[in-house]
Amino acid sequence: MSIKMKMIFRVLYFVSVLLLLLPCLSYAEEVIVDRIVAVVGDQIILLSDVQQKLRQEMINRGYNSNTSPQILQRLQTEILRGMIDDNLLHTKAERDSIVADPRDVDQFFNERMTELKKKLGSEENFQGALNELGMTEQQLRFMFRSMAEKRVIEQMLLQEI
Numbered sequence: 001m002s003i004k005m006k007m008i009f010r011v012l013y014f015v016s017v018l019l020l021l022l023p024c025l026s027y028a029e030e031v032i033v034d035r036i037v038a039v040v041g042d043q044i045i046l047l048s049d050v051q052q053k054l055r056q057e058m059i060n061r062g063y064n065s066n067t068s069p070q071i072l073q074r075l076q077t078e079i080l081r082g083m084i085d086d087n088l089l090h091t092k093a094e095r096d097s098i099v100a101d102p103r104d105v106d107q108f109f110n111e112r113m114t115e116l117k118k119k120l121g122s123e124e125n126f127q128g129a130l131n132e133l134g135m136t137e138q139q140l141r142f143m144f145r146s147m148a149e150k151r152v153i154e155q156m157l158l159q160e161i
Contacts (some may be wrong), residue, residue, distance in 0.1 A: 040087035053079045055133045100152040109148040
């Protein structure tokens with residue numbers, strides 16, 4: 001077999017493989033994994049971040065999966081607005097080189113966790129709420145800790161203003 005024939009077979013093989021994969025590739029493009037819902041300066045806010053905070057706020061307010069969709073939609077809008085405001089404040093904090101004291105973050109974090117567990121009444125209710133929302137205590141702790149750090153920085157900024 002000549003070199004030209006081998007090249008032609010290779011090209012045909014490559015084209016046929018591409019044609020077989022084309023439907024899979026076009027389907028993969030249609031699947032949305034996440035999306036940007038807001039841009040603040042050079043920071044983006046993802047839908048998944050909003051949904052994560054929505055789950056956290058649902059726990060805080062005692063909402064569950066049976067809560068009215070209209071209430072949850074209003075809450076999601078409120079959360080997005082809050083996230084935009086937070087990003088604006090944190091952009092200013094970065095520009096002004098403001099850093100939270102870890103002790104203040106720990107204190108804020110511990111107060112919120114205690115408050116949440118007290119609000120839910122018992123450890124069993126707390127674990128039940130986490131299970132219902134598909135979260136682990138470790139995930140909640142991570143979210144609360146990052147929230148605590150942001151809140152401490154916000155308080156510092158507000159005091160400065």
